Amino acid sequence: MKIPGQFSAQINIEVADRAYYQIGEGAQKLRIDGYAGDPRDAEGVLGLIVCDFVDGDEVQTFGKSDVSPILNPLIRFLKKARTEEFRDSLNEVSPAFQVSDLIITTWSRVTKVKLILVSNRQYIGRDDAVKLAELGDVPVTWSVWDLARFERFDRSGQAREDMVIDFANDFGAPLPALKASQTDAALESYLMIVPGQQLAAIYDRWGARLLEANVRSFLQARAKTNKGIQKTVKEEPELFFPYNNGLSATADEVTCVRSEEGLAIASINNLQIVNGAQTTGSIHSALKTAKEQLSHVFVQMKLTVVPPDRSEEIVPKISEYANTQNKVNAADFFSNHPFHIRIEQFSRSVIFTAREGERHDSKWFYERSRGQFINARSRLTVAQQKKFDLEFPKAQLFSKTDLAKFEYSASGHPHIVSRGAQKNFADFAREIGEAWPKSDSKYDELWYRRLIAKAIIFRRLESEVPKQDWYEGGYRANIVTYAMAKVFHDANGQKQMLDLDTIWRRQAVSDALLRALLLAAAEAHDAITHPPTGVRNMSEWAKQQACWNGLKSRTLKYGEDFGSCLALVDTVRTEEREARANTVLTEGINAQAEVVKLKAPFWNNVMEWGRAKKKLTPKDMQVLEICSSMPRRIPTDFQAKHALEVLARIREHGFDSG
Template sequence: MKELEEYHQNLMADIGREADASGILMVEAFFDRMTERLTEAGELEVADRAYYQSGEGAQKLRIDGYAGDPRDSEGVLGLIVCDFVDSDGVQTFGKGDVAPILNPLIRFLKKARNEAFRDALNEANPAFQISDLIITTWSQVTKVKLILVSNRRYIGRDDAVKLAELEDVPVTWSVWDLARFERFDRSGQAREDLVIDFASDFGAPLPALKASQTGAALESYLLIVPGEQLAAIYDRWGARLLEANVRSFLQARAKTNKGIQKTIRDEPELFFPYNNGLSATADDVSCVRTDKGFAISSISNLQIVNGAQTTGSIHAGLKSAKEQLPQVFVQMKLTVVPPERSEDIVPKISEYANTQNKVNAADFFSNHPFHIRIEQFSRDVIFTAREGERHDSKWFYERSRGQFINARGRLTAAQQKKFDLEFPKAQLFSKTDLAKFAHSATGRPHIVSRGAQKNFAEFAKEIGETWSKSDTEYDELWYRRLIARAVIFRKLEAEVPKQPWYEGGYRANIVTYAMAKVFHDANGEKQVLDLDTIWRRQAVPDALQRALLLAAAEAHFVITHPPSGVRNMSEWAKQQACWNGLKGRKLDYGAEFDGCLVLKEIARTSERDERNKKREIDGISAQSEVVNRGPEFWREILARGVADRKLTPKDQQILGVCASMPRQLPSELQSKHAINVLGRMREQGLVSG
């Protein structure tokens, strides 16, 4: 309970600072912070704030946000309501308190389907836009998901419970309370309730074949899952079944496949021989012996790492081929991976299972070399104190959820004060933040507007492709310039709500569009935005801030004035056409803006200097490693390589120099070559050390 109280205290302080700095309501800051967790956890694909409240008592209507166009998420309409209490201590609520919070949201949903309700509202009203979206898409809605987000602790037992249907459309609700957010922020996990009990839910355990020996490092099983059961499981838990770190990557392939659908509809008995099946992981399984043999009675935290398209297509069969589903069966390879090993094991399972994908799914995991390198920079690179501040500081890159809170939590009170000076909370950023900073600066605000996970998927794809060719671009200077982009993005986030033209709403869209516009206009054939000055000062120059806010005002106008026939501004901001509309507008930033630019050749000189410096450091590091390993080690490597005929004459010559230390000392270039030979021999399985 102490950890939860500390989490609540820190959460309220963070929300208070965000609200004060940006001039927004605390509940709005709470919504932004917590819905980011919802998308990362797979509860929703995207979360757009759209606050509306009217009436009192039994007539009260309320909504705080929605999960985008249901046509983009297999017909799931997600609606969000906030239960925010401004209190110093942890408050609680039970199952009996849920109805008074959810009923206004349900009433809103019923009203929103009525054209008379919609037409009585101003088109700029968020309620008008949600109502219009619901009316337009209702025929394609397959499920309504109500999400209750609270900063109180829920003491009820029920979650993700199915409610009454709305004209044959099932309605579910789930609670994300303070304790659940705390678990997620600390460990990246909030799935304790995702337990599939085959005995209770489907009448009997699922027959299985154990595919691992007793005492094996990992348990593995082969199962034949009935299509009806898989469809029902996905209907209940949806995207939460898709591995969190590659969710967006897999969901891009989760749309129903026409070929798979045709097999389900016309030849369901041939589905099993035609389909490759699923690869999945779980935290734990419960096994039993039945009259028919070995079986699995329950699975904890099932995650599908390959087979999202198959799963989505079978789920679609609930509507398109319900009578054929009983004849559909799919094979599943299930591996039990303890949570503490998931970061190492699951990416490899996903990578090898997704061999048909051009970009490996492993590129999306937090242990990809790109993320590890950025994390290392974030722990080492010091930035000079801002004007008026006394302490230099660093930016903390959280490549895995929970790193920051856990690193701080292990320290004494005195050490925490030192940690807070070294890594201010305002300088914490995640993988999805990194992707927002990068894409906002490279002309992709419409992608950023599609939500943190979809934007990250696009960014990761680009990084994966570039990294596979060469990783040299992502050096320390690249990291410092990334932080310059972060400084710009965060400054805009704080300043936009203070502007006289800001009417509330669409802040996230305005920020990314304004930043993209200024970068687009600044970066030309001869000049680019001077990012190096920004990271050195850790501040946005006044002339640049004026330019950013001028672009923000223009972005606000473009976003809130969509073309005829387009009514939903949040959905409009996700379109390339919206970005084209802003990109083509001429803005006068004033003469002082030229002082924010630098000649492209000067920027390139900095890049060359950084690469030369890195090469020099790499050479020194390689020489140090060769010397530290000692001549005896290199004599063994030389002998092994010669015996297996794996060395070129040059390899043998340089390894001979290393083996003759201290009589001869290898140069930096020779040392780098020796390290490369060692790496090559490791890959070939000739050496292990």
């Protein structure tokens, strides 16, 4: 089961998997079709999925009254699955056993159950994230993904509607506010005091969607800051306001009204808490631990309205400058890291030769931010869209988390990939954050081309694994990353390694390599579904280093043609050296062209300004004098690159070229 985006606030569908089970009839019927990962990785939210598919040429509709008969078998399954008696009655390889074992193991950590109804009919009700019931003190809600919602996703590039927080109708009353910006200000800003009960209720409904622009998610009560916040809520709630730094937030749009007390905000569209995740999460936790005290808690909020077309520029800066309570690693701001930007640039410029049997060369589209692909395409005419589709086939679209999966599968971290897209990406981001300052030259065009070769391998495996006779359903994501890691591990040695350059040149996996990958996939399936004695949850087993060690140590007989998939290490290294030499040459030529284009008078102004401000070194002066004497003297490529570095540096100190 693969559905884009997120079903709801905290449920990351990247880790969702099929888990089909059905038994009984009528009022005794139990059914589940899938689950959305480990609740411990989703702030305690357990996501369970049931499907409703109807045959027919015409799109059919259903309403709220039709929802209960579809959800009831899933609810019965949930109630049964919480019991060890039910779990132990199932075969350990059954998907139902795995879900039941997960529920029993994690129930003490579950804060909410989210039932997801996926249908190929059109839902005509207006409900979403609806409170259904409670199991003990755990609330159960449901929401629907129907054809119309999938269509909106496909058109908009996002898997959910805008998040509209309606204070007037849903959360008590409009929120008093003080406008903190002038009429002609570049951005609209407000100051507000948010009641703790209101903030907790908003987070309870929208969850992690509020924190997507935050550099960190809620760190749970392990962090010292969070323990202090929760202690204040419980013991001194009336002092929360003076003790806490409050929230910094952004929104796409706000609706203001006038009340007897003055200005108030009636609704906020797409609220993002860019600083204050710990405060928000801790206050939400108080719904369970200190509910009565929440009525005495108030939080200050600074809200900035950022138009969507400027959010990519503004929001990361607000997040970076506002986050001062806890140490923030450089990798936390990975969305705008130079690595990220460079890969995007390569993806728009690097052309790959057409596959055998196809007519058009193409590119791979890297989404540096969610929705870029859809937005880029939607701005074009019909004729331009056809051209765009040939240049950027949708099958060649990949995201940040996809990139991390490709890389970590190839580099021997399938157990980390199995922990989910976000955790895997966080590890990958830390690695890049540490490696980039030491040497960013490694991540050149050849590195990008080889990344695409890994993407081709990963995607081909994804499509082929479900077709195999040994595949019983479930664990596809784990099998794919483990199989890919195994082949790379076995292929790469002191003298030979997997020939990625042939793959990106052909834009295809050879038959010999596919046979090797599927052999490894069958072995990966066996390793994952046969954990050691005492370990019964296979999804959890796949997340362990020991699982990878077990597969890594197995000896596979790939066949004589596997040698055709390998290249000599010396040849691979020679390709890298030549690519880097070409990169240096190209950069030098481009720098020279840029310096010449700006002309001698410009560089004379740079030199005079820098000298007056005492911002130039003797070497800077020497290079700028050459640039200022063009065309009598032309700077070398190295001198041109230095001149552009000087220009960038003095612009940071206030030089304005006009």
